[in-house]
Amino acid sequence: MVPAGRRLPGFDALVDKQAYFVVHAPRQTGKTTTMKALARRLTEEGRYAALHFSCETARAFPEDVEQAVKGVWLAVESAARLELAPELRPPAPIEVPAAGYLQTQLTRWAEVCPGRWRSCSTRSTRSSAMASSPS
Numbered sequence: 001m002v003p004a005g006r007r008l009p010g011f012d013a014l015v016d017k018q019a020y021f022v023v024h025a026p027r028q029t030g031k032t033t034t035m036k037a038l039a040r041r042l043t044e045e046g047r048y049a050a051l052h053f054s055c056e057t058a059r060a061f062p063e064d065v066e067q068a069v070k071g072v073w074l075a076v077e078s079a080a081r082l083e084l085a086p087e088l089r090p091p092a093p094i095e096v097p098a099a100g101y102l103q104t105q106l107t108r109w110a111e112v113c114p115g116r117w118r119s120c121s122t123r124s125t126r127s128s129a130m131a132s133s134p135s
């Protein structure tokens with residue numbers, strides 16, 4: 001297996017710049033595997049709480065934004081339970097309008113994430129994101 005770090009050589013610089021980026025490639029070429037490995041490595045290195053999750057649950061609710069965003073947040077919570085130590089997981093969500101729901105929960109998470117994890121918000125295609133706290 002080609003190590004994840006070698007497949008996206010510009011990744012660390014983009015993350016450190018707090019940049020958004022898109023990984024675009026045909027299916028079955030290793031996008032998901034690479035993003036999961038990179039998220040794990042970032043978290044292990046201790047500067048970020050990085051999490052891979054899918055937004056695909058939202059597709060089940062094309063007409064219902066509230067259900068869609070809450071489904072995405074459930075995906076975040078369940079990925080965090082599997083991948084992150086308890087102190088790095090997001091706090092329980094608060095009720096806010098659907099339009100700002102994900103931004104609110106992600107911001108609250110960043111605010112309580114332990115201090116040595118730096119501020120970062122990154123997405124690739126539809127299925128990867130990271131959130132962590134101000135330094």
Ligand SMILES: Nc1ncnc2c1ncn2[C@@H]1O[C@H](COP(=O)(O)OP(=O)(O)O)[C@@H](O)[C@H]1O
Nearest residue numbers: 001002003004026027028029030031032033034
């Ligand atoms: N770097 C790699 N080296 C070898 N096999 C890989 C590598 N990355 C992914 N794979 C394998 O290729 C298949 C497709 O990977 P996946 O990450 O699901 O692709 P995508 O998200 O682009 O559709 C999986 O069976 C996975 O285990």
Ligand SMILES: [Mg+2]
Nearest residue numbers: 028031032033
């Ligand atoms: Mg994939």
